[in-house]
Amino acid sequence: MKANGRGKNGVSPCQAPPLSLNRRYWRDRLMLGLLTGATVLVLVPLLIVISYVVIQGIGGLNWDFFTQELGSPTRAQMGQPTGLVHTIIGTLVVDTLALLIAVPLGIGAGVMLAEYPDHPLNPLLRLLNDTLNGMPAILKGMLAFALIVKPMGTFSGLAGAIALTFVMLPIIARATESALMIIPWSIREAGLALGLPRWRVITATIVPAARVGLVTGILIAFARAVGEAAPLLFTSFGNNYLPSRWTGWLLGPVDTLPQRLYSLAISPYKQWHEMGWAAGIVLMALVISTFIAARVAIRKR
Template structure:
């Protein structure tokens, strides 16, 4: 074979190898995190840990039921606020692409997405905690909702823009009013993608700690009330890890494991949905 060709083939092989190795690099931290969490957390992780309330400091045992329920309540509150708002805003952006206001909204959403979560926490403190005079699940939900909002707005917009113009026009040509066309044709056609965006946004905020510190605050007792302080898995991890008790450190590892499994499950669900969308 020609010498030049042989050289090029070798170059190709080296480059391919290099790219493959570099592609594996992002997997390393993830693998290490999962390994570490599994090793440290699995010993304290059992049914009792998931189903019982914390014991007083210094006393062995106890669980994080309050934090698991709390995280669920916070995510539900945040979703109730952010999902309808975000989807409606996303519809607006996709339907009226070229006006001034949509451009402004789009930029605002992108800026909001880059805002540090602790700043959003302070905002929720000023808006909700101060007027109510105490910490509450609602304040935490508002903080998380603000973080979710831009993610939902932008994914909804991106998905709905992909719905063919033809489909919109054929609904309009049947004499269907625009708003019904959007709700009954455009939104259902993009529903899988919108749901994927919502799941990803929930996964994004499930692990947020900073904005909850001075909004939801934490609560060692089981609470479902939006007006009361509430616990959350990231708060438990933060409080336990910074405590002086060895048993709480172990529990912090276990809680981390629970949290990351939850986040992974949400991500996997989003992926599966996205794949179904492509399949159709």
């Protein structure tokens, strides 16, 4: 090596030779192609499933589907109009109530885990959250059965909402914790330096800054819960008719789309099979519309 610190070629040993522009171009194209191929591999099965459900169920979507009850099996045998209006309304009631319960509890648990890591209750909270997250959905339904159905002495929409709450809670808590942890600590220090109490800094600064992550976690939890049928078998049970009173939606057996979809799929009537595919379309539309509405609301704010 020469005295000036350069090698035989006059290039410093610490300086790597630059890649040619052509090599960089083709490397970029290769990685872009791999990412595009991976995306297509993920989307193609999803599009196949959605297309198949739409093709099979589009014929079952009619006015009677959205306005009539399912009723007794004899209605299908006699060719009388049947529908799933009670199922659609029951799904909206149970899922909305589950969201109203799970969102504040899940966000509160996530805030506790992220913002107060040294709190003595945190190890127990994390253990309970991980245990609930690892439980099969049917066990969550049995838990709601023991806590709600047995004391009340009847199946109910409230019990179904509690079962779905158990499904949503750990997902929302984990998503909230992850979303809050990526917020820089300098923002918290700035709020505390102004003399604001810790809870005020969290509610007025940290949580709004992480709202995109929070909404994403809520949507994932909702999508997971809205398709669960097993927990509802032990809780809301199902119903072929509209409740006679409005309190029946909460205090009596309630029908939901995932549970009804399963029962229609194993029924011996062709008309009910078509209604099952149509129910799948409605369920997908519910999830997709919820995602779109949430994203639009965030973008406007």
